[in-house]
Amino acid sequence: MKQRDYDVVIAGARCAGATLACFLAREGARVLLLDKDAMPSEHVLSTHWIAPRGMDVLDEVGVGEAVRSVTPATRIIRGNMEGKLIDLEFADDLSMYCPRRKRLDDLLQNAAVAAGARLRDRTRVTSLVRENGRVCGLRAFRGDREQTFTAGLVIGADGRHSTVARLVEAEEYLGYDAPRASYWAYWDSPGCWKSDPAYRFDAYFGFVADDMRIVFQTDHDQLLIGCSPPIERAESWRADPRGALRAAMASDPLIAGLIRGAEPVGKVRGTVKERYFFRRAAGSGWALVGDAGHHKEVALGDGMTEALLQARSLAGAIGEGNDQALARWWRARDVAAVPLHFLGRMAGGRDGPTELMSVVFSRMSRRPDLMERMVAVMERRLSPFELLPLSSVLGWTVAAGLRGRWAVFKEIIEAGRQGLALSREMRARTRLLCESGTAWEVRQDHRAGWRSRSWKSAA
Numbered sequence: 467m468k469q470r471d472y473d474v475v476i477a478g479a480r481c482a483g484a485t486l487a488c489f490l491a492r493e494g495a496r497v498l499l500l501d502k503d504a505m506p507s508e509h510v511l512s513t514h515w516i517a518p519r520g521m522d523v524l525d526e527v528g529v530g531e532a533v534r535s536v537t538p539a540t541r542i543i544r545g546n547m548e549g550k551l552i553d554l555e556f557a558d559d560l561s562m563y564c565p566r567r568k569r570l571d572d573l574l575q576n577a578a579v580a581a582g583a584r585l586r587d588r589t590r591v592t593s594l595v596r597e598n599g600r601v602c603g604l605r606a607f608r609g610d611r612e613q614t615f616t617a618g619l620v621i622g623a624d625g626r627h628s629t630v631a632r633l634v635e636a637e638e639y640l641g642y643d644a645p646r647a648s649y650w651a652y653w654d655s656p657g658c659w660k661s662d663p664a665y666r667f668d669a670y671f672g673f674v675a676d677d678m679r680i681v682f683q684t685d686h687d688q689l690l691i692g693c694s695p696p697i698e699r700a701e702s703w704r705a706d707p708r709g710a711l712r713a714a715m716a717s718d719p720l721i722a723g724l725i726r727g728a729e730p731v732g733k734v735r736g737t738v739k740e741r742y743f744f745r746r747a748a749g750s751g752w753a754l755v756g757d758a759g760h761h762k763e764v765a766l767g768d769g770m771t772e773a774l775l776q777a778r779s780l781a782g783a784i785g786e787g788n789d790q791a792l793a794r795w796w797r798a799r800d801v802a803a804v805p806l807h808f809l810g811r812m813a814g815g816r817d818g819p820t821e822l823m824s825v826v827f828s829r830m831s832r833r834p835d836l837m838e839r840m841v842a843v844m845e846r847r848l849s850p851f852e853l854l855p856l857s858s859v860l861g862w863t864v865a866a867g868l869r870g871r872w873a874v875f876k877e878i879i880e881a882g883r884q885g886l887a888l889s890r891e892m893r894a895r896t897r898l899l900c901e902s903g904t905a906w907e908v909r910q911d912h913r914a915g916w917r918s919r920s921w922k923s924a925a
């Protein structure tokens with residue numbers, strides 16, 4: 467085989483790309499990491515929530531402690547469903563963290579460089595090099611200067627608008643347009659935060675009218691406060707995001723107390739046109755990791771955790787040194803990620819909160835055992851679709867229906883339809899995984915996700 471410049475060249479140097487580079491370089495691979503942005507820099511279209519399983523990966527890469535030292539732990543999450551409140555509490559060692567992206571991505575890039583990867587920022591990947599149909603490198607511009615880098619493997623870690631995905635024509639599946647826009651800004655933490663008994667929680671997730679609202683603390687002692695209105699109302703937000711965010715937050719008594727008399731620090735940020743999808747994630751000489759291959763409902767706050775977990779597992783598959791291992795990794799990614807994708811579609815839906823959601827929420831708030839299961843879902847120890855016993859949900863539905871909340875009957879049928887669609891999809895994805903030459907076992911594993919799989923070639 468011809469000598470290549472690198473073993474692996476990665477387009478995109480944030481959660482997915484920098485983490486993958488770190489794992490590979492540690493194993494002795496010659497890795498080049500490229501990004502079109504000047505680094506370190508803020509990721510303007512992302513908030514910051516990292517779940518416990520994502521923190522595990524940050525610990526493995528060696529940056530977990532640095533994240534913990536600059537951002538407070540998020541242990542208690544207050545949920546609000548049309549005025550009904552519940553607090554979900556995480557164990558100390560399973561907290562979430564919300565570091566600003568400039569800091570997080572910089573830590574990951576430094577870890578990759580320390581492990582031996584080469585990082586070149588302000589370098590935009592524009593085309594691929596192919597040999598006998600196999601991808602074997604890429605071309606990139608830094609300023610006016612084009613350069614070609616050859617490699618055994620090209621990775622697209624270049625986000626949801628991935629250039630690499632476009633160039634390899636990676637097909638999309640399970641895609642849909644986001645039903646909501648998202649707007650947010652940062653406020654200095656007010657005096658009442660944490661000192662007033664009304665604010666003795668670390669993060670807030672609320673459904674008020676048809677808006678979703680979030681509050682959490684990030685570094686610089688600031689609160690991120692945001693709102694996701696249905697897409698139909700996004701036009702009015704776009705015209706005056708600052709005014710619209712302020713008005714929405716002032717109508718939520720809990721948040722109003724946090725922003726009274728204060729202005730946001732910096733600009734209001736927002737995104738209107740998102741699309742959620744899976745893409746084929748591996749082919750001859752290439753793979754896609756993170757958002758480049760799978761972008762899910764942002765309300766779940768799980769994209770970075772997903773990218774970090776994928777980077778770790780993809781590094782293992784690359785270590786096997788053949789395209790078949792990459793294909794298996796792609797199929798295993800789908801089996802792991804499809805349930806949350808379905809959950810995101812239901813939870814982030816245009817119509818929420820539905821009657822059924824508020825019935826379930828209200829019942830859960832009185833059942834510590836179910837609250838514990840909810841925490842297990844967020845820790846990825848339990849599939850979201852195993853959260854509630856079917857018999858309980860049916861019982862609550864009938865009880866609510868008999869009290870005149872007729873809408874629950876229609877909603878439970880729709881929920882059942884979604885559940886069947888998910889189980890069909892899971893069977894299909896699992897079959898594809900098995901067909902990719904995998905003898906696989908599913909087991910509970912606290913490190914890798916609610917269901918991790920260990921695979922070996924069937925050969």
Ligand SMILES: Cc1cc2nc3c(=O)[nH]c(=O)nc-3n(C[C@H](O)[C@H](O)[C@H](O)COP(=O)(O)OP(=O)(O)OC[C@H]3O[C@@H](n4cnc5c(N)ncnc54)[C@H](O)[C@@H]3O)c2cc1C
Nearest residue numbers: 478481482502512513514515591624625756757768769770
């Ligand atoms: C509104 C919003 C809120 C979100 N909130 C959260 C949250 O709270 N928690 C969470 O976990 N996730 C959240 N996410 C999702 C999260 O931002 C992504 O899942 C995550 O950033 C994916 O990481 P990545 O490394 O795959 O891609 P990215 O972080 O998007 O990084 C891709 C990199 O590729 C570079 N690049 C792109 N094209 C090229 C090219 N041609 N050449 C070279 N470089 C290129 C870009 O400059 C960028 O640096 C949110 C997303 C949105 C839209």
